[in-house]
Amino acid sequence: MSKIVTIVGARPQFVKAAVVSKALNNAGIAETIIHTGQHYDYNMSSIFWDELGIPAPEKNLEVGSGNHGTQTGFMMQKLEEYILSSKTPPRALMVYGDTNSTLAGSLVAAKLNIPVIHVEAGLRSHNREMPEEINRVVTDHVSNLLFCSSEESIKELNREGITEGVHVVGDVMHDALLTFSEKAEEMFTLRDIIPGVHGEFVLATIHRPSNTDQAENLKAILQAFGEIEKTIVWPVHPRNKATITNLDIPDNLVLTDPVSYFKMMILLGNCSLVITDSGGLQKEAYWMKKRCITVRNETEWVETLSGGWNTLTGADTSKILAAVVKDPETNWKPLYGDGKAANQITKIIKEELF
Numbered sequence: 001m002s003k004i005v006t007i008v009g010a011r012p013q014f015v016k017a018a019v020v021s022k023a024l025n026n027a028g029i030a031e032t033i034i035h036t037g038q039h040y041d042y043n044m045s046s047i048f049w050d051e052l053g054i055p056a057p058e059k060n061l062e063v064g065s066g067n068h069g070t071q072t073g074f075m076m077q078k079l080e081e082y083i084l085s086s087k088t089p090p091r092a093l094m095v096y097g098d099t100n101s102t103l104a105g106s107l108v109a110a111k112l113n114i115p116v117i118h119v120e121a122g123l124r125s126h127n128r129e130m131p132e133e134i135n136r137v138v139t140d141h142v143s144n145l146l147f148c149s150s151e152e153s154i155k156e157l158n159r160e161g162i163t164e165g166v167h168v169v170g171d172v173m174h175d176a177l178l179t180f181s182e183k184a185e186e187m188f189t190l191r192d193i194i195p196g197v198h199g200e201f202v203l204a205t206i207h208r209p210s211n212t213d214q215a216e217n218l219k220a221i222l223q224a225f226g227e228i229e230k231t232i233v234w235p236v237h238p239r240n241k242a243t244i245t246n247l248d249i250p251d252n253l254v255l256t257d258p259v260s261y262f263k264m265m266i267l268l269g270n271c272s273l274v275i276t277d278s279g280g281l282q283k284e285a286y287w288m289k290k291r292c293i294t295v296r297n298e299t300e301w302v303e304t305l306s307g308g309w310n311t312l313t314g315a316d317t318s319k320i321l322a323a324v325v326k327d328p329e330t331n332w333k334p335l336y337g338d339g340k341a342a343n344q345i346t347k348i349i350k351e352e353l354f
């Protein structure tokens, strides 16, 4: 029977795949999941599969870490070997978001003339210094079915001449939030996650190389954190652990290991403010009706900026501090669909490919 092959490799992709795989399965569409191994620590990978009940991957390509070319090239080689050795070629190959795993999967499939399905298509930061921007642009241009979170993404794709196979379905991360929040609350309390923290706290995640690998940017961010008169809880990405723990950390900063999806939901639900350079967390903060400060100069999730729910500050101490005390200017309104994106995606895949 013909099947969809799904490529995942990095933490946010596991969350997205959890809901889409379930919807595909419910609709009777066969799927095989390949894990590239881009994220491999227990806290960055297995914990998500266990917690979210994602079907076990048929294969782990075990790419591990490396420079962009090495990492992407290795994944492409292994993935191509896997597909060519499969008895039946996949009906289509599905990728999520904008990581090197996304790029590797889409390029291999496109070269083998296998239709590419891109979930979270059409996002643009218009900053080509971000590796993710290159990954998104290339992936969209070789994709056959492009699932967008909002109309804004359709406009971006149209501007680049991509008009075929484009659908607005909403955002699968919203599906995930609605699907799993209750279970997260049943499983963990705030005290389980941050036992020593009492009262109001800010939730922070900073992991982008532009912030963490440039000493002056990291210094500016830490200075701002030190001047915020609240506890700041920061689950640290492993790539940054060595750098951050070697620095002079302000006393109000509580560093933790990376947390699972459920634990992140609990932290989000209980924090008073989010400070991040993550893409996904900007949306999750919005859906949880939390104010967000994005420590970047641009965002792909432009809709979250309207009404002051999300503020761009870059790695600028005074801009971060000014944003901390700013309230949203307008009432919250729903963004990125109604939490049924995975079902929409499945319906369109069935109509178009099976």
Ligand code: UD1
Pocket (backbone or CB within 6 Å): 010, 011, 012, 038, 039, 040, 041, 044, 045, 065, 066, 098, 099, 100, 101, 131, 132, 207, 238, 239, 240, 278, 279
């Ligand atoms: C990747 C994505 C980024 C996404 C992030 C989500 C690309 C180009 N970037 O960034 O868009 O926001 O995932 O988390 O694909 N490391 C570990 N253990 C792990 C994984 C990584 O220690 O399980 C460390 C290694 O030192 C590694 C570094 O993190 O070199 C970077 O990992 P990599 O997968 O290349 O990129 P991320 O920064 O995780």
